[in-house]
Amino acid sequence: MSDVVIHQARLYDLAAGIVFLGQRPKVYDRIVRHSRARPGERVLDLGTGTAYLARRLAAAVGPGGRVTGIDPSTTMVRFAERRLPGDAEVRVARAQELPFDDGSFDLVVSCLAFHHIAPADRPRALAEAHRVLATDGRLMLADLRPPRNPVVKTVFHHGLEANPVDDDQIAAAGFELIERAESWPLLQLMLARRA
Known part of the structure; x- marks a missing residue:
């Protein structure tokens, strides 16, 4: 199985608005709060897509901070570039091959991206997140969790059979949950510290 790369930026934004039933701002603001993003921090957004989360993170870290988003889709990156504030940037890259020096970030965040990474590549993506984090840096993952409701499970079965990352993978990559x-309804948030 290979990575799933989305190239339809406008369609993705529209679909996300529908899927979150008008609650997207509230859900993403909770993700930012849960990440404990602080003013002045350097943040990496893995699988930034249209940079919706990156924009909210940029507001949290303020002008003294810096947000960098990466996405494997050139189309998404071009779309995101037009929407980012001046103190943020986005570039084409894969989570498994981060083009950054060791210890470059205080916080690595990923929202609804890890389930697009091929299962065999997820440990490498976690190891790369660990590598680019500073000592005591944090990893915040927000991704799908299996639905409990049998009707929802039937309707949304694709990709929801299991969480894309579990506690053992987090620990194996050198993180402490x-x-x-x-x-x-379908998001699980995991905050971990670089051990």
Whole structure:
């Protein structure tokens, strides 16, 4: 299985607005709060897509901070570039091959991206996140969790059979899980610290 790369930026934004039932701003603001993003921090957004989360992170870290988004889709990156504030940037890259020096970031965040990474490549993506984080840096993953409702499970079965990343993978990559929470009906939030 290979990575799933989305190239339809406008369609993706429209679909996300529908899927979140008008609650997208509230859900993403909760993700930012859960990440504990602070003013002045350097943040990496893995699988930034249209940079919706990156824009909210940029507001949290303020003018003294810096947000960098990466996405494997050139189309998404071009779309995102037009929407980012001046203190943020986006570039084409894969989570498994980050083009950054060791210790470049205080926080690595990923929202609804890890389930697009091929399962065999997820450990490498976690290892890369660990590598680019500074000592005591944090990793915040927000991704799909299996639905509990049998009707929802039947309708949304694709990709929801299991969480894309589990506790063992987090630990194997050198992280210590700090907190787990749920947001929106199908999102699980995992906050970990670089051990």
